[in-house]
Amino acid sequence: MTTTVARARGLVKRYGSFTAIDGIDLTLEEGRIYGLLGRNGAGKTTIMQLLTGQIFPNGGELEVFGRAPAEHAEVLRRLCFIAEAQRYPEDFTPAHVLTSAPWFFEHWDAAFAERLVADFRLPLKRRIKKLSRGQLSAVGVIVGLASRAPLTFFDEPYLGLDAVARQIFYDRLLEDYAEHPRTIVLSTHLIDEVANLLEHVILIDRGRILLDSDADDVRGSATTVAGPSTAVERFVADRPVIGREAIGGLASATIDGRLDRADRLRAAELGLELAPVSLQQLIVHLTGTELAGAPEKEVAA
Amino acid sequence: MTATATGPVRAATTEGASRLRPNEIWRIVRLHAVNPSIFFGVPAMVLGGAWAITMVIALILLGSGVPMENTGFRYSWAVLSPQWYLIVVGVQAVSYTFPFALGFGATRRDYWLGTGLMFVLASVLYALAIATLLLIERATGGWGIGAGMFDALWYVGGDWATAFYSTFALQLLVLFIGAGVTTVFMRWRMKGMLTLAAGAMALILGVIALLTFTESWEPLGDWLGSIGVVGVFSLLLLTALAWAGAGFLVIRRATPR
Numbered sequence: 126m127t128t129t130v131a132r133a134r135g136l137v138k139r140y141g142s143f144t145a146i147d148g149i150d151l152t153l154e155e156g157r158i159y160g161l162l163g164r165n166g167a168g169k170t171t172i173m174q175l176l177t178g179q180i181f182p183n184g185g186e187l188e189v190f191g192r193a194p195a196e197h198a199e200v201l202r203r204l205c206f207i208a209e210a211q212r213y214p215e216d217f218t219p220a221h222v223l224t225s226a227p228w229f230f231e232h233w234d235a236a237f238a239e240r241l242v243a244d245f246r247l248p249l250k251r252r253i254k255k256l257s258r259g260q261l262s263a264v265g266v267i268v269g270l271a272s273r274a275p276l277t278f279f280d281e282p283y284l285g286l287d288a289v290a291r292q293i294f295y296d297r298l299l300e301d302y303a304e305h306p307r308t309i310v311l312s313t314h315l316i317d318e319v320a321n322l323l324e325h326v327i328l329i330d331r332g333r334i335l336l337d338s339d340a341d342d343v344r345g346s347a348t349t350v351a352g353p354s355t356a357v358e359r360f361v362a363d364r365p366v367i368g369r370e371a372i373g374g375l376a377s378a379t380i381d382g383r384l385d386r387a388d389r390l391r392a393a394e395l396g397l398e399l400a401p402v403s404l405q406q407l408i409v410h411l412t413g414t415e416l417a418g419a420p421e422k423e424v425a426a
Numbered sequence: 427m428t429a430t431a432t433g434p435v436r437a438a439t440t441e442g443a444s445r446l447r448p449n450e451i452w453r454i455v456r457l458h459a460v461n462p463s464i465f466f467g468v469p470a471m472v473l474g475g476a477w478a479i480t481m482v483i484a485l486i487l488l489g490s491g492v493p494m495e496n497t498g499f500r501y502s503w504a505v506l507s508p509q510w511y512l513i514v515v516g517v518q519a520v521s522y523t524f525p526f527a528l529g530f531g532a533t534r535r536d537y538w539l540g541t542g543l544m545f546v547l548a549s550v551l552y553a554l555a556i557a558t559l560l561l562i563e564r565a566t567g568g569w570g571i572g573a574g575m576f577d578a579l580w581y582v583g584g585d586w587a588t589a590f591y592s593t594f595a596l597q598l599l600v601l602f603i604g605a606g607v608t609t610v611f612m613r614w615r616m617k618g619m620l621t622l623a624a625g626a627m628a629l630i631l632g633v634i635a636l637l638t639f640t641e642s643w644e645p646l647g648d649w650l651g652s653i654g655v656v657g658v659f660s661l662l663l664l665t666a667l668a669w670a671g672a673g674f675l676v677i678r679r680a681t682p683r
Contacts, residue, residue: 179528180681196678198450201531212525212682214461215518221460228453229530274531 128155130190130276130308131176137184138171138332145171147332148185153276153308160323160340161312164412168332169312170208173278176310177206189276205230205274207265209281213253219264220249230272237301238271244293258285266294270301279311283318295322316405320344326404330412340404347407348384351377352397360395367410379410447536454540455547457527464515465548469508473555476507477575484573499574500582505556509600516545516604520612525682538674541605545670549597557589580655588655595663602669609673612680 131153138146146168153159161169174180175187178195187193190200213222219242227233242249245263253261262284269277283291299322302309313319326343328336336343347367350360354376361378368379379402384392392399402410458465480502487497519541527537560576568574581589610618637643650658 174681177528177531181679196533196535198447198533198536201533204531207529210683211529212522214457214523214526215464216461217526218461225453225457225460226530228456229532 129153130155132188133175133185134187135185136175136182136187138168138175138180139183145332146175146182149329149332149334151327151334151337153310155275155308156306157308158302158322158324159308159310160316160319160326161310161329162314162316162326162408163312163329164314167329167412169329170280171332172329173206173208173280173310173312176276177201177204177278179206202229202231203275204278205269205272205276206278207268207280209262209265209284211265217253218250219247219253219256219267222253222264222268223249226268226272230274232273232305234271234273238267241267241270241297244297245290259287259290260285262286263290270297273301273305273307276308277310279309281313282311283313283315291318295319298322316408317403320404323404328408328411335411336408343404343407345383345401347379347381347402347410349377349379349400349402349406350392350397351375351400352395356395356397360392360397368406379406381410450532450536451540451543454527454532454537455544457530458519458523458541458544464518465544466551468511469515469552472508472511476504480504480573480575481569481571484568484571488571494568494572497572497574499568499572500578502575502578504575505578505581508552509596512597512600513604516601516606517608519544519601520605520608520677524612524677524680528682534677534680535674538677542602542670542674545598545601545605549594549601552597553590553594556593557586560589561586584655592655592659595659595666599662599666599669602666602673606669606673606676609676609680612682613676 129152131151133149133151135148135150136146137144137148149172151172161172163169171180175182176189176194178189178193178197178201181195190203192200194200194204223235223238223242226238227235241247241263245260245267247260247263247267248256251260253264256264262282263286266279266282266286269279269282282294286294298309311319311322320340323340326336326338326340327334349368350357352375354371354374357376357378361380365381366378367381370377384399389399480499484497484499523541524534524537528534532540556576560581563569563574563576568577576589580592584592607619607622610622614621637646653660
């Protein structure tokens with residue numbers, strides 16, 4: 126039994142002659158963790174701004190909790206969206222943010238917020254303007270987690286966070302999500318970092334959805350074969366190849382699609398090695414040189 | 427009738443029961459006041475600073491033997507010193523606090539109503555302070571040294587109520603102009619600001635031309651004189667309310683950054 130919390134059909138957002146969101150369809154179900162993935166400028170933040178009623182669509186249909194989100198208090202009170210480039214009132218400190226948050230989020234857990242402040246070592250009395258990039262991300266992460274909003278958005282939550290802080294975010298999110306299931310949408314271009322957290326992946330590029338699928342399906346959906354060039358070529362002959370590399374007499378090719386038992390036996394006979402493709406690699410293949418046709422290949426950190 | 431129940435109450439039970447959501451509006455007032463230095467601390471400091479400077483000037487005049495009647499304090503603009511800062515407060519209420527409130531799930535409507543309520547409350551407070559300080563200044567004979575900061579400009583000869591009313595109207599106008607102009611930027615960006623500036627210029631030139639060609643400057647001056655201080659400040663109050671109404675219409679479709 127799943128309940129739909131948000132649904133978009135043919136959603137369009139234009140800025141002058143630039144089409145930021147180009148007719149997308151998407152559905153968010155209750156109690157899942159979504160990854161909104163894509164390169165910089167792909168339209169991730171725009172989608173979240175549309176879903177939270179911060180900007181108005183130019184076309185298509187959009188329903189969040191059954192209504193258009195903009196200007197509907199009974200929808201907006203169930204959302205939490207701290208943007209990556211969020212503006213804060215003049216001279217605000219994290220302490221001011223945490224003081225006012227309970228007035229806006231009815232499920233706010235102050236004790237949880239306090240614990241997160243200690244976890245992230247966030248200086249409460251420092252002005253927001255003076256915070257480092259990582260500390261600024263921590264403010265958004267703390268509000269997002271402690272709000273327990275039925276539909277919570279995290280916009281690039283990993284920006285500037287160190288390895289320990291990223292692990293803390295990951296752990297706290299999963300712990301709290303287990304106790305208080307809700308719908309979470311996480312946007313990022315650091316894909317491998319969040320890959321294991323995601324239950325569902327929505328990949329966007331240039332305002333269009335390239336992939337909208339269960340994360341487990343995506344993970345097994347491509348395979349890299351490596352070995353002597355001739356053997357690799359014979360094996361991949363008529364299969365859809367989404368990436369190739371060669372060094373001397375050795376080559377590797379990434380095949381889009383699952384391999385069955387017979388395929389695996391054949392690969393073994395040819396002396397080829399099979400390796401699963403990580404979510405990040407797959408997305409580089411999907412949004413990188415092949416589709417964009419651009420000479421540069423994104424090297425995600 | 428409130429939409430403020432705690433716990434996961436279904437939206438449908440509160441929807442339509444009341445178009446006015448007191449809690450949703452009041453929390454915007456609290457958001458503006460959570461850092462009290464913006465609306466209260468800094469204006470008090472500016473006013474205090476202007477008062478200190480006035481005191482020093484009065485001491486200098488006293489020391490040099492200028493007779494109290496000739497000091498010219500009644501032409502001092504020191505009492506208006508917080509106005510410039512309050513325009514900025516109005517601007518920042520929309521440019522910074524508005525995007526933040528949207529992120530926290532406020533509607534534009536509730537945000538503007540709450541902000542307007544904050545402006546009214548702050549203006550009442552400033553007006554109370556200035557009208558009362560005016561009476562203290564008179565009672566102490568210019569703080570004991572013939573200094574005049576509050577008993578100046580149109581306040582001269584007016585009673586407490588007139589001082590309160592005129593200050594209230596002026597504060598509200600200043601705050602709503604700052605916030606109202608910024609809503610235009612938040613909705614139409616630079617294009618909107620340029621259009622607004624050009625429109626304002628055209629309007630001012632048009633009024634000047636009209637008054638000049640119809641030789642109405644003198645009748646206008648006479649009319650303003652006939653309606654008095656209270657009448658003039660009533661016009662300012664009406665202007666403030668017009669900005670408040672216009673800002674509401676503009677912000678309903680405004681988008682952050």
